[in-house]
Amino acid sequence: MNDVSFDEWCRRLTESDRSAYEAVFREMYEPLVRYACSITKSRASAADIVQDVFVRLWESRSTLDPSQSLEAYLYRSVRNRAYNLHRNRRTRSDKQEDVQTEPVGNLSRPPSPDDAMDARDLERHLEAWIAELPDRQREALELSRFEGLSHEDVAEVMEISPRTVNNHIVRALRSLRERIRSYEPSLLDA
Amino acid sequence: MSRNRLPFPEHLKEHLKDEADRGSLASVWRLLGVVADPPASEEREDDVDAAWETVRQRAFGDEVSDAPPVTRGRRDRSARAPGAGPGPRRRILFGSVALAIILLAIGMTVWWQQPVTVRSASGQQISAQLPDGSTVELNSGTTLRYQRGFAFLPGLEAERRSVELDGEAYFTVTHGDRPFEVRTFNTLVEVLGTEFNVRGRSESGGATEVVVASGSVRVESMPTPADRARAGEPGAASVVLDGPGQRSRVTRDVEPPSTVDVSRVLAWRHAGFAVTDLPLVAIANELERRYDLQVRLAPSARARGGSLSLYYSGEVRPETIIHDLCTARGLSYRPISDGYEIYADDPADR
Numbered sequence: 001m002n003d004v005s006f007d008e009w010c011r012r013l014t015e016s017d018r019s020a021y022e023a024v025f026r027e028m029y030e031p032l033v034r035y036a037c038s039i040t041k042s043r044a045s046a047a048d049i050v051q052d053v054f055v056r057l058w059e060s061r062s063t064l065d066p067s068q069s070l071e072a073y074l075y076r077s078v079r080n081r082a083y084n085l086h087r088n089r090r091t092r093s094d095k096q097e098d099v100q101t102e103p104v105g106n107l108s109r110p111p112s113p114d115d116a117m118d119a120r121d122l123e124r125h126l127e128a129w130i131a132e133l134p135d136r137q138r139e140a141l142e143l144s145r146f147e148g149l150s151h152e153d154v155a156e157v158m159e160i161s162p163r164t165v166n167n168h169i170v171r172a173l174r175s176l177r178e179r180i181r182s183y184e185p186s187l188l189d190a
Numbered sequence: 191m192s193r194n195r196l197p198f199p200e201h202l203k204e205h206l207k208d209e210a211d212r213g214s215l216a217s218v219w220r221l222l223g224v225v226a227d228p229p230a231s232e233e234r235e236d237d238v239d240a241a242w243e244t245v246r247q248r249a250f251g252d253e254v255s256d257a258p259p260v261t262r263g264r265r266d267r268s269a270r271a272p273g274a275g276p277g278p279r280r281r282i283l284f285g286s287v288a289l290a291i292i293l294l295a296i297g298m299t300v301w302w303q304q305p306v307t308v309r310s311a312s313g314q315q316i317s318a319q320l321p322d323g324s325t326v327e328l329n330s331g332t333t334l335r336y337q338r339g340f341a342f343l344p345g346l347e348a349e350r351r352s353v354e355l356d357g358e359a360y361f362t363v364t365h366g367d368r369p370f371e372v373r374t375f376n377t378l379v380e381v382l383g384t385e386f387n388v389r390g391r392s393e394s395g396g397a398t399e400v401v402v403a404s405g406s407v408r409v410e411s412m413p414t415p416a417d418r419a420r421a422g423e424p425g426a427a428s429v430v431l432d433g434p435g436q437r438s439r440v441t442r443d444v445e446p447p448s449t450v451d452v453s454r455v456l457a458w459r460h461a462g463f464a465v466t467d468l469p470l471v472a473i474a475n476e477l478e479r480r481y482d483l484q485v486r487l488a489p490s491a492r493a494r495g496g497s498l499s500l501y502y503s504g505e506v507r508p509e510t511i512i513h514d515l516c517t518a519r520g521l522s523y524r525p526i527s528d529g530y531e532i533y534a535d536d537p538a539d540r
Contacts, residue, residue, distance in 0.1 A: 018250065021249070022242065022246075025241075025242055025245060026238060026242065029238050029241055029242070030234060030237075030238060047237075047241060050241075051241060051244055051245050051248075054245045054249070055245055055248045055249050058249035058250075059249070059373075060412050063376075063412065063413070063414050063415055064415065065415040080427055080428075084428070122221075122224055123224045123225050126221070126222065126224060126225050127225055130225070144199065145196060145219065145222055146222075146225070148196055151199060151201050162201070166201060166202060166205045169202060170202065170205060170206065170215070173215045173218045173219060174215065176218050176222075177214055177215060177217075177218045180218060180221065187217075187221060188214050188217045188218070188221075
């Protein structure tokens with residue numbers, strides 16, 4: 001991610017630079033859809049949400065502040081919309097089913113040779129365990145481990161303090177550690 | 191995209207005192223790399239391209255070179271080989287007619303895509319009808335802009351019926367399957383079909399105020415750069431107003447709904463005048479805008495400070511308002527060439 005500079009893109013956006021807008025889009029579309037999907041459980045509505053957020057980004061480009069995190073702004077916008085639209089629809093039972101039947105973006109590996117079967121298996125298990133984490137733990141882990149947001153940005157997106165972000169991540173990691181230990185303890189010896 | 195190799199964060203390391211604990215959690219973190227690496231499959235790339243097309247059209251709706259009719263015209267011209275016509279004279283005529291049509295199409299496209307601006311001057315109140323049949327009444331000193339026909343081109347409707355407002359307006363929105371939205375400098379109001387008042391001016395200390403007369407709207411803040419620079423936890427980002435008299439005000443955050451007297455807020459629509467808890471300077475600005483006159487405040491009056499509420503449900507002359515205001519605040523006023531001056535009866539002012 002060395003060639004990415006959100007501050008620069010943000011500044012160019014305020015100057016109505018369309019190539020910067022396209023660059024931000026291409027860089028962030030998939031990660032944001034993946035993130036939205038973890039909340040909405042539907043790639044179609046996740047895609048709609050992210051597209052709406054981008055259109056709004058362009059429309060409000062003159063009000064952007066390059067000294068603020070554009071990345072956090074995008075994640076937070078997606079998060080707000082996703083929760084607003086789908087708060088009522090999600091139940092815990094839905095979550096588990098959907099993990100098996102509707103792959104979220106990070107699952108699309110091609111079939112692997114025999115000796116890598118274990119890795120694929122582990123991956124599916126980890127995904128299932130992550131989906132079973134309490135919402136806030138899952139979200140904090142997702143944003144920080146999978147979306148790579150800085151710890152200040154995660155705090156901004158989730159609208160909590162950085163200390164609480166730490167707590168959520170640590171608890172999530174501890175739950176996963178217990179799961180992994182029951183499944184295959186040797187994995188943690190690396 | 192090597193997110194799978196994200197290092198165990200420093201801030202977490204500091205958080206964990208026990209080495210064994212920290213070590214095993216760091217292992218978990220590393221293991222999660224198995225999940226974290228999404229391959230860039232072709233399918234995903236196509237998705238992004240298709241999504242970009244959609245977003246680009248919605249965002250850049252005003253770009254002439256993307257409009258299908260114009261592009262098609264250009265392609266036809268270049269495809270028409272010089273030797274293909276029936277005869278030189280007719281061919282030239284055909285060529286120039288085609289050119290005229292293309293130029294006309296370009297001209298029309300450019301014209302069509304100029305936003306429509308409706309403006310009321312100081313002292314003026316006007317009504318306008320919007321392309322979907324909705325009506326809007328503008329209070330004095332207000333500008334309203336919207337895409338002509340709520341469309342990019344005839345037949346190519348925009349996804350939303352969207353207007354930009356700087357000032358104060360009362361909307362009567364027809365029901366439709368496209369959402370209707372009003373944008374001020376810092377707020378987005380979304381509705382389906384209802385009647386409501388929006389007041390948003392970006393002058394210093396500006397806020398947007400939304401009051402519903404009937405129906406329901408969703409009010410969402412669009413933070414300005416000044417808002418974002420202010421420190422502190424962000425507050426609510428949106429609120430639903432779902433009944434008559436429901437009101438919210440948007441500064442940096444969206445205030446929770448409160449209930450107000452609708453007739454006060456809408457007094458202006460019946461040539462009345464109402465202000466609630468406004469400082470003198472703001473009241474003077476309101477009067478200037480509404481009645482197109484000067485309302486000068488002498489330093490002695492300005493120094494008095496304090497806020498005031500006034501309510502006139504019907505037509506009222508500005509002098510009456512100024513008179514009442516002065517009575518309430520123990521001030522005096524005198525006419526000047528194009529309005530009035532308000533002062534404190536203080537020898538220093540003479």
